[in-house]
Amino acid sequence: MLTSLHAAEALRAGAYAQDISPTKFPIPVNGSMKGAFAQGITDPMHARCVAIHDGTTEIILCVVDACMIPQDICDKAKEIAAKKTGVPANHMMISATHTHSAAALGPAFQSDPDMEYVATVPARIAEGLIKAHENLEPAEIAWGFGSDPSQVFNRRWRVKEQEQYENPFSITTDRAWMNPGAQNPKVSVPAGPVDPDVGILAVRSAADKRPIAVLANYSLHYVGGNPAISADYYAAFANEMAERLKATDARYQGKPAFVGIMSNGTSGDINNINFASPIRLKREPGEQIKIVARSVADAAMTAYDTMKWSPTTKLAAEETVLQLGVRKADAAGLAQAKQTLEATPKDKDGQWADRKAIYARETVKLADYPDKVPVKLQAYRIGDLSIATLPCETFVEIGLDLKKSTPFTRHFTVSLANGYNGYLPTPEQHKLGGYETWRARSAYLEVEASTKIAEKLKGMLAKLKGK
Template sequence: MKKMYLSVVFLLCGAVLHGQQTPSGKVFRAGAATSNITPKIGTSNNGGMQDITIRSIHDETLARGIVLDDGQTRLAIVVSDLCMISREVLDEAKRRASEVTKIPAANMMMSATHTHSGGTACPVFQSEPDKDYGKFLSARIADAVIRANHNLAPARIGWGVGSEPTQVFNRRWKMKPGTPIINPFGKEDRVKMNPGIGNPNLLEPAGPVDPGLPVVSVQTPAGRPIALLANYSLHYVGGNGPGEVSADYYGMFANRMQQMLGAEGQDPAFVTVMSNGTSGNINNIDFGGKAPDAVLPYEKMRAVANVVAAEAFKVYQNIKYQDWISLSSAQKEISLGVRKPAADELVRAKDIISKAKKPIMTSMEEVYAQETMAMKDYPDQVPLILQAFRIGDLAITAIPCEVFVEIGLDIKQRSPFKPTFSISLANGYNGYLPTPEHHKLGGYETWRAKSSYLEVDASTKITASLFELLDKLEAANH
């Protein structure tokens, strides 16, 4: 009898260890892993208006993956240290990862952090992606899912939301009446991006900020950290060495969280993921404040990472965990119009280019003239993937754009799930996403280019579609 009892206990323990459902209840599992996506020295970095040649590697760039499994549904989230990623690269990554793991592609949310010091993964301004790097990225991003799936183990999950208002500032400013703001198309804007600290013509920021810091934590049943997913609406920090590759503050945040949780050198490795929220018009510069002291390369990144990590750690310490939650996802593809140049705009652009010292465009007029010529060959409509994930009572929406903060705040406020947050630059890249009101104000983020081309009402249509997905997830959860 004693022998039989031990055998039953062994079988039950084995079932739990392998994440199988036991007679006592359901089992929640999670796995996490990273995959190195560092580009080759000598290839392209698209962090500026002109292409940058990579000269050295300061810190490795990674694809950071988490897989969650409730016993019926598996979700995969991968955030890569890139400025942005083309849909073609991610579609191939999803195809390969799905083939191996059997996780449906629609259950995979893949995004970029928006570091400006990574490899080029899609065309923007005067940077073109290296074809070999694109193939490499598809394989390595898929590997992040495959490896995380391989690491699935029994887990518990919880979340909380912090606030860190000291590191986010709206970068679009209204200027005093009479201040001329001429854009590269020869027309006048009503706002200026990055107007300069101490500019005497500053009036007020043209929008709000989102200081919210959602933190999702996954642990083993015994409390060993498996993964942490955070989300912060900060464009990026910058300040890297010339031609050097870096994951920016996103990577430094991950390293700092490992230190604070005492999870360095763990096996399997503890994975921290910082995703980009809705930061299309948000950066780390307080234009209304005093000019900061000069800093060394990477010093500002590290300072921001440490401040945000400190707040994330506070949230982490108060998280209440659940042994099991249900998961679901919803996805929709929509088509949106493209703002294409008119005939007179093409004539003007050709004239500017004809007078430029080729092949590199140097002035803003020249850069945007070249962008105008590129936009004439775009289709009239483009497809976009929109997603929503439900993780228990929490929801995540995903948008393939550099999303303005007003949109993210609206989604958080009106979502049927609390909390809800949005991940930008997800499942492709379709440029900036200003609101119609911001289009009227003009400014860099609205200037037509490969980095901003969707129709004026794009944000309204995207938000409406996301609420359809969230309502669908809510209805299915009841």
């Protein structure tokens, strides 16, 4: 029988990758302003889960191959898993990778999900959480950071003082331009920084050093280029790590399979395209995904090979919900939006192609939102590593600020976690305008939202440090 002291030091870990792919096609796909449909599967969608137990406290971290996950799906999955495992729901994280080629789980622009498929998803995610818990075994843990600046570029560029462009609200004063095109003469320099960090948290079997799971974090929006359904570079990275760690060796047969996981960092204004370059090479389907996955895996392995493993760690978790304001049109703006929709014809597919009409539709949809919405935040302590989570497409400046201010040795932030509340620009980036600030169901939180969220997360991290 373990003493209470030893029990608190007995680290266990388990992992599981649960397939949540749709089985009926065509199926709606998020990622564009027009609704699209997938006709089959290029590579499947998974809920990739890792459970960690320090002898007293257990946490389960899950990353789902999806563009975004509404909060109700996350809450339902956690409720099912909590009843089965005894792990509190507020010790579970469920985030989306942000692949733009997965079956839709929530509405975005003119893409609405297949609700019959969505109804099956909470139980399937929960199964992944439960099996990760059931796979707990004596383990060792380590974390580290690599760097890959070659795959991240700030996609927002500053518009030159003498230049302008018109946004969907007929405004020409935006000073930031998202994805302006290669060497656009109207823009000068990127409007923000990048974060090249590749953070990894790893667990391995204490008995045979078998890799159990690697949870990585990189601030890259997505890559694209695969036909839907596809888990994008996130799954390709997981496969790379399995191969490099020799996790499928014959000597491990009969043991739980290794689970590679890539979480989305603070990539709301970051993508994989260098608009300063005059040439963008043409790639075959999936080619760029593999290039990025290999590059990021190189950085991850650099960190992995130098990590110090420990049979113990200290786990703690904090969760809170902020009520934040929703940016809506005033009465005149709403009336104008309705008029625009009435005056603008749809395409043959029954959808609007005109951006002004698309955003007018968003204005009408947002009018039905409450004045304030819940925004769920979490913070985790894993020894000297801290992790923050938030349900937004988070601008990189916010993640860099949290890394500087954490009271722990190192930190990373997981975006698109435990719900979806759209883009999260800083107030300074709101002033510059641009796509990520344009009012829509994908960008609707109050201008000061990032300031309030960052302040709350810093307080949560400070509280964890004291535990």
